[in-house]
Amino acid sequence: MNYRTGIGVDVHPLITGRRLVLGGVEIPHNLGLDGNSDGDVLIHAIIDAMLGASGLGDIGRHFPADDPAYKDSSSIYLMETSVVKLAEAGWKTTYVDATILAQEPILGPHIPSMKSRISKSISLESSCVNLKATTTDKLGFIGEGKGIGGIAVATVEKLG
Numbered sequence: 117m118n119y120r121t122g123i124g125v126d127v128h129p130l131i132t133g134r135r136l137v138l139g140g141v142e143i144p145h146n147l148g149l150d151g152n153s154d155g156d157v158l159i160h161a162i163i164d165a166m167l168g169a170s171g172l173g174d175i176g177r178h179f180p181a182d183d184p185a186y187k188d189s190s191s192i193y194l195m196e197t198s199v200v201k202l203a204e205a206g207w208k209t210t211y212v213d214a215t216i217l218a219q220e221p222i223l224g225p226h227i228p229s230m231k232s233r234i235s236k237s238i239s240l241e242s243s244c245v246n247l248k249a250t251t252t253d254k255l256g257f258i259g260e261g262k263g264i265g266g267i268a269v270a271t272v273e274k275l276g
Contacts, residue, residue, distance in 0.1 A: 118274045119210075120171075122126075124164025126157040127265040138223065139230025139247065140192040140215060142239065144219045148265060152181045152215050152243075156191035157266035158216050158247075162234065163191075165196045166268035172205040185189070195237050207272045209238050214268035215250040223249035 130136075135146025137156045149155030164176045172178070178201065179186050179194050186194070202208065212234065216223055227247050233243045252259040 119271060120169040120207075121165065121271050122165040122169030123150060124161035124166075124168060124175075124268045124270070126160035126164065126175075126267070127263055128155045128157050129257075129263045130261065134270060136221075137191065138218075138226070138266075140190070140195075140233035141226055141229045143223070143226055147188045149163055149233075153179070153182070153186050153189045153191050153194060158214055158230065158268070159191035159195050159234070159266075161266035162168060162212055162214055162238075162270060164193050164226055165268040166195075166198055166202060166209050166211070166238075166272065168271050169209075169272040172201060174226050186198065190203035192233065192237050197232070198221070199238055201276075203275070206275045208275055209270050210239065210273045211244045211246075211271040212238065212268060214248070216251060217255060217258050217265040217267070218249060219251050219261050245270055 128149040130147040136143045136145040136148045137154045202247045
């Protein structure tokens with residue numbers, strides 16, 4: 117089997133006193149995502165998809181939420197570390213498709229910056245990263261502005 121696909125999902129609550137980071141980009145907003153790291157749900161979902169496709173478990177196995185070593189760390193750093201872990205296991209990510217679920221702020225203008233940041237961190241051509249954002253039409257905790265979620269699919273290829 118030369119190719120595999122994995123899926124990742126992450127959700128964090130929005131809180132005061134934190135900056136909002138999505139796709140490795142700081143987004144102007146009055147609330148930020150709670151979490152041990154910077155709380156970037158989009159990157160966390162992508163990491164889970166990459167690790168899952170490679171049969172390496174999930175983000176919690178490699179970067180435990182209760183580990184002080186990752187306190188306030190950049191999720192981009194966690195993703196770059198995950199890329200190394202994949203390579204050590206003989207895998208390379210070849211495509212990512214991901215969606216952010218957020219009622220607000222409006223994320224469309226930030227998608228190109230997120231896409232660029234992610235593609236560079238995974239060492240992929242920009243055309244191999246597809247990002248989208250959607251609302252939940254004011255339904256549920258995301259629609260009420262209490263949290264943000266991310267869903268990602270990653271395709272990996274066996275090296276050598």
